[in-house]
Amino acid sequence: MVAWAKQGHDAAFRELVRRYERPVFSLLYRMVRDRALAEDLAQETFIKVLNGIKSYRPEFKFSSWIFKIANNAAIDHLRRKSIDTLSLDGAPSAETPDQVRATSLQLGDRAESPLDEVESRELGTAIERAIARLRPEYRSCILLRHVEGYSYEEIAETLDLPLGTVKTYIHRARNELRGYLDDRRE
Amino acid sequence: MTDISMHLNTDEIELWAQGLLPAARAMHLADCSLCRVEAERERKVILQLVQLPKFAPSAGFADRVMAQVKVHAPSGDWTA
Numbered sequence: 001m002v003a004w005a006k007q008g009h010d011a012a013f014r015e016l017v018r019r020y021e022r023p024v025f026s027l028l029y030r031m032v033r034d035r036a037l038a039e040d041l042a043q044e045t046f047i048k049v050l051n052g053i054k055s056y057r058p059e060f061k062f063s064s065w066i067f068k069i070a071n072n073a074a075i076d077h078l079r080r081k082s083i084d085t086l087s088l089d090g091a092p093s094a095e096t097p098d099q100v101r102a103t104s105l106q107l108g109d110r111a112e113s114p115l116d117e118v119e120s121r122e123l124g125t126a127i128e129r130a131i132a133r134l135r136p137e138y139r140s141c142i143l144l145r146h147v148e149g150y151s152y153e154e155i156a157e158t159l160d161l162p163l164g165t166v167k168t169y170i171h172r173a174r175n176e177l178r179g180y181l182d183d184r185r186e
Numbered sequence: 187m188t189d190i191s192m193h194l195n196t197d198e199i200e201l202w203a204q205g206l207l208p209a210a211r212a213m214h215l216a217d218c219s220l221c222r223v224e225a226e227r228e229r230k231v232i233l234q235l236v237q238l239p240k241f242a243p244s245a246g247f248a249d250r251v252m253a254q255v256k257v258h259a260p261s262g263d264w265t266a
Binding site for chain 2: 008009010013014017018021022023025026029035038039042043046047050051122127128142146147149167171174177178181182
């Protein structure tokens with residue numbers, strides 16, 4: 001399929017989107033917790049992948065390549081958002097007290113943000129809320145490991161991280177998830 | 187050879203939770219309540235993670251992507 005797409009066949013491009021749209025969108029949605037934004041980032045990912053398909057090296061798994069681009073898009077967005085809006089004293093551009101309040105860091109809120117009705121239904125379960133509280137780096141590792149079924153080695157290759165770091169992130173992520181889920185029960 | 191009395195490490199607990207831990211090491215759980223509790227908690231989290239649903243983007247997603255992709259016809263022509 002990828003070889004066919006490399007020759008520029010429209011049908012092959014569409015088939016690749018069909019195969020990967022759900023896993024890519026799901027990863028992004030759980031990373032940014034905003035449907036419209038996740039869709040924009042997924043779109044950006046596929047456009048980058050398909051327009052750059054000639055540079056794809058077949059020694060790597062194609063899905064790893066897509067997830068790498070998707071994850072980078074999510075991390076870039078979260079970093080930008082954190083610089084733009086999360087400051088203890090509010091964003092530098094905030095001029096009114098309301099703006100300062102709206103852009104101030106609220107300790108402990110991490111990736112949790114108000115969800116609309118659809119998002120609440122989809123991401124409102126205890127496990128989804130616990131995932132949202134993880135650091136983004138932990139979140140992508142744990143999602144690739146247990147939702148996508150990637151091996152530690154594949155995650156290391158996909159995210160350009162040393163194998164030991166991936167193991168540490170995943171173990172810490174599971175520990176934190178257990179902690180959040182236990183807290184909820186108490 | 188690993189001593190059966192040795193506690194399971196995190197990799198082994200993950201393997202057990204997935205049903206992949208060799209029987210010789212899994213036997214340790216029968217005698218060690220510490221590891222059993224730890225392994226059971228881990229198994230519950232992993233189970234919840236693997237059961238997470240996959241979400242779909244909204245209808246027409248592929249069309250919106252394809253509208254911005256340069257399709258290279260096999261003849262060598264580029265079309266938007």
